[in-house]
Amino acid sequence: MTGTDNPTDRSGTTAGNDRNPVPEEYDLPPDADPAVCGYCGAPFADEELLALHRGIDHATALDAAEREAFDEAYESEEERLRLFRLKALGALVLLYFGLLMTYSVFA
Amino acid sequence: MVGTSLRRYCGCLLVPVLAGTLFVGTAAAHGGSLGAGGRESIQIPTWLFLLTGGGAVGASFLLSSFVTDRLFVRTFHGWGRDAIVPARRLLVVLGQLAGLAGLAAVLVIGFLGPDAALANLGLLLVWVGWWAGFTMTAYLVGNTWPVLNPFRTVARVLPTLDWPYPDRLGAWPSVVGLLALIWLEVVSPLADDPRLLATTILGYAAVTLAGAFLFGPDRWFADADPVARVFRYYGRVAPLTRDDDGVRIRLRLPGSALTDARLVDGLDEVAFVVALVWVTTYDGLVATPLWRGFATWIVGVGVPPAILYPAVLVAGYVVFLGAYWLAARGARRLADSYVSTRVLAQRFAPPLLAIAAGYHLAHYLEYFLSLAPAALAVAPTPLAGPATGEVPIGVVPGWFGALNLTFVLLGHLLAIWVAHAAAFDRFPGRLQAIRSQYTFTLVMICYTMASLWIVSQPTVTPPFL
Numbered sequence: 001m002t003g004t005d006n007p008t009d010r011s012g013t014t015a016g017n018d019r020n021p022v023p024e025e026y027d028l029p030p031d032a033d034p035a036v037c038g039y040c041g042a043p044f045a046d047e048e049l050l051a052l053h054r055g056i057d058h059a060t061a062l063d064a065a066e067r068e069a070f071d072e073a074y075e076s077e078e079e080r081l082r083l084f085r086l087k088a089l090g091a092l093v094l095l096y097f098g099l100l101m102t103y104s105v106f107a
Numbered sequence: 108m109v110g111t112s113l114r115r116y117c118g119c120l121l122v123p124v125l126a127g128t129l130f131v132g133t134a135a136a137h138g139g140s141l142g143a144g145g146r147e148s149i150q151i152p153t154w155l156f157l158l159t160g161g162g163a164v165g166a167s168f169l170l171s172s173f174v175t176d177r178l179f180v181r182t183f184h185g186w187g188r189d190a191i192v193p194a195r196r197l198l199v200v201l202g203q204l205a206g207l208a209g210l211a212a213v214l215v216i217g218f219l220g221p222d223a224a225l226a227n228l229g230l231l232l233v234w235v236g237w238w239a240g241f242t243m244t245a246y247l248v249g250n251t252w253p254v255l256n257p258f259r260t261v262a263r264v265l266p267t268l269d270w271p272y273p274d275r276l277g278a279w280p281s282v283v284g285l286l287a288l289i290w291l292e293v294v295s296p297l298a299d300d301p302r303l304l305a306t307t308i309l310g311y312a313a314v315t316l317a318g319a320f321l322f323g324p325d326r327w328f329a330d331a332d333p334v335a336r337v338f339r340y341y342g343r344v345a346p347l348t349r350d351d352d353g354v355r356i357r358l359r360l361p362g363s364a365l366t367d368a369r370l371v372d373g374l375d376e377v378a379f380v381v382a383l384v385w386v387t388t389y390d391g392l393v394a395t396p397l398w399r400g401f402a403t404w405i406v407g408v409g410v411p412p413a414i415l416y417p418a419v420l421v422a423g424y425v426v427f428l429g430a431y432w433l434a435a436r437g438a439r440r441l442a443d444s445y446v447s448t449r450v451l452a453q454r455f456a457p458p459l460l461a462i463a464a465g466y467h468l469a470h471y472l473e474y475f476l477s478l479a480p481a482a483l484a485v486a487p488t489p490l491a492g493p494a495t496g497e498v499p500i501g502v503v504p505g506w507f508g509a510l511n512l513t514f515v516l517l518g519h520l521l522a523i524w525v526a527h528a529a530a531f532d533r534f535p536g537r538l539q540a541i542r543s544q545y546t547f548t549l550v551m552i553c554y555t556m557a558s559l560w561i562v563s564q565p566t567v568t569p570p571f572l
Binding site: 025026027028029032034043044045046048049050052053055056057077080081084085088091092095096099102103106107 | 150151152155158159162165166169170172173175177443444445446447448449450535536537538539541
């Protein structure tokens, strides 16, 4: 994603916050309690986003536990995505029929 | 830029200068404006038409949110074919010569040719050939301005002091330059007066060559020159691009490169992209009846027009920039992300270029097609004017109005898709990526409705100019 994948010198550091300062592109609010990536120092709002990030950006460096965390996070996201798709479909139908009705009245 | 000039051609110039021929009379009625065509094809209330446009953008956001396969998105955007350009050096030399010849023609014919706008090949070359036609090739085919740019060709053979360009200036000179050029185009008869146009080009040449002399042509055209930046940005929408040394060209899907994180890497560049979108809107806005009413009222209150026009240009720009910044901040919050607002603003600025391109095409395709015959007719006798004393104007069919609206919508749809793909590239969570687009989509819906409203309005000459 941002060219942060560099497994050779970062594999094995799972909580290396001190060695990996927060990259410049992030801007942490003072009261934030982020989940920090041990490979690149990127902060995330929760563990699930961190697990997803590790699986995508450091795919080649993951250990078994991290891989499992990624799979779990991915699955759980899939479920919420299904719900979102239903809502999006509903919104589309609403939009379509809403416009259709409006047209039948005003045009 | 030439929305104004189109109005002026058809409203003020075309009729008095070339009256007497039925052909031209018809053209004036038909080619009147983007809005005129649009109005004919719209039989529904304006608000419903705008609502439909906004709805189409909203629906396309919902539809794109169904595509959540990262690999698919990435493959789609990474697709490309490379080829080596044959006879590259020859092509470059020919391009440079064409650019120089074009500039010489514009200046000589501008100063020595006929006074009438439509009879002057120099003026037609600039507005019809270059700003309408050539700009279209920049986003529909690829950016060839670095080769054609006659100022660059001249600057390269001149000596240079090669002073270090101040980094903190970044792209800001080009932002100011773009706003200034648009202001000049709107408030002056730049599109009607060949002498004034030629003088302005000389002024631009003086500034550009001075800049290139101080900082070196490469740096000047990369950072400070607004025109080069406009074409470079439009070229990013195009299907053809070249690698850094120009040896290979690459074919890609139109707009697919706009997801690239490196395209816009500073707030100054974000400011330029937003300026590009705003100036097209401003140019259309000052030609609406609503603006005429507003300007008449506010000048009546005591604001001089000389202040009103630049003030609204700057104020509107600040509003656009502010709305975009708020959208970026909203994206950060909705996506529950710690990525800085600045990075998000940079990341989601390139998709706006697709909108600017769509809007440009909607404005200028009709303009180009109707005035290109005039340019061809005056080409054989550039200094004497048209031999027959009249100039043919192309007449576009009535459905062109609908086509123009389609271009506006297509630009927005492409932008929605590209922003979706960029979000998937930026955020680890798929739902997070979708959420990050809520505010940007809202801004785009508002912007679509505003653009469609301007396009659907009858075009009038801006007052007090």
